[in-house]
Ligand SMILES: NC(=O)c1ccc[n+]([C@@H]2O[C@H](COP(=O)([O-])OP(=O)(O)OC[C@H]3O[C@@H](n4cnc5c(N)ncnc54)[C@H](O)[C@@H]3O)[C@@H](O)[C@H]2O)c1
């Protein structure tokens with residue numbers, strides 16, 4: 001197949017491009033090689049045609065779509081800073097432009113794969129002893145400021161228990177990023193169906209792996225914990241560290257992407273490790289791997305827009321033949337070993353993380 005990967009120079013895109021090549025497909029990528037993500041231009045393997053362009057530009061899409069049969073749309077803008085308009089421009093409007101071109105019918109595209117996120121669920125499903133299954137609202141700043149981390153039942157206000165969330169779960173993003181990805185999803189489904197293009201939406205959990213660019217503060221817990229450990233500082237928890245998260249390895253995600261490009265039935269699939277762990281567990285696992293015996297700190301801070309728990313159900317994609325292969329410990333080891341080979345860690349640490357505090361994205365309880 002002739003496959004176009006947008007954002008193909010990125011963390012997930014590169015890995016997917018390599019796997020598609022190995023499977024004998026023809027791969028091209030459309031990527032603006034954004035300096036925030038890449039620092040320096042990435043070195044991509046031979047055999048991949050690189051089209052430097054922007055998903056916000058119609059003419060760049062036109063160029064990139066020429067003779068492509070499958071589009072895997074991974075390009076996106078994501079960060080924790082209040083860049084709402086850019087997030088919507090790149091993610092929502094960028095996708096709308098692609099869909100406009102598909103709707104005009106002058107392309108050979110017959111399948112569209114969208115890299116989405118479990119952030120579209122927001123808090124996801126919880127169980128209330130009185131009300132049964134409920135989907136909490138985004139947590140209120142007034143509660144977070146007082147260090148009340150668990151969301152209340154949206155019906156009775158009582159205590160609730162987090163449950164695993166499948167693809168039919170109510171979608172209630174807690175961040176502008178989640179909202180922009182939901183817009184991508186809805187548009188994709190609507191337009192692709194109308195124009196008889198097969199579509200597959202993959203909702204990834206937190207994706208981990210060596211090679212993950214740590215210039216980008218967005219990439220999350222493993223990065224920041226590993227950076228701190230490498231600089232001799234203990235990992236620092238947001239909230240109380242008991243948030244449940246699910247981590248999936250980038251190699252596993254690449255296999256899911258290839259399956260989606262080749263044969264997964266039309267539909268939406270969660271792609272996750274299938275094993276929820278607390279953020280504190282992640283820190284402890286990494287400390288074990290790194291042989292650093294430190295006590296994780298809980299300074300009482302939180303990040304606006306984070307859900308309390310994220311526990312995706314992966315039964316659907318498992319039934320379609322995909323299974324995660326890499327566990328948390330191996331992911332932590334791989335990341336730690338990769339980090340050892342990088343220079344100038346102090347600069348990255350200071351730059352990206354202080355920016356989050358300056359812009360009020362990370363706040364402390366009162
Ligand atoms: N990494 C994760 O944990 C994770 C989790 C859930 C969902 N996702 C989704 O997976 C996809 C890929 O994520 P990733 O982790 O590989 O991110 P990444 O930042 O490594 O890659 C994104 C790529 O998009 C490119 N890009 C950014 N803006 C662009 C624009 N305007 N035009 C063209 N290209 C542009 C960047 O240069 C980069 O190469 C994204 O859609 C993201 O929402 C990622």
Ligand SMILES: [Zn+2]
Nearest residue numbers: 128131153156
């Ligand atoms: Zn209730």
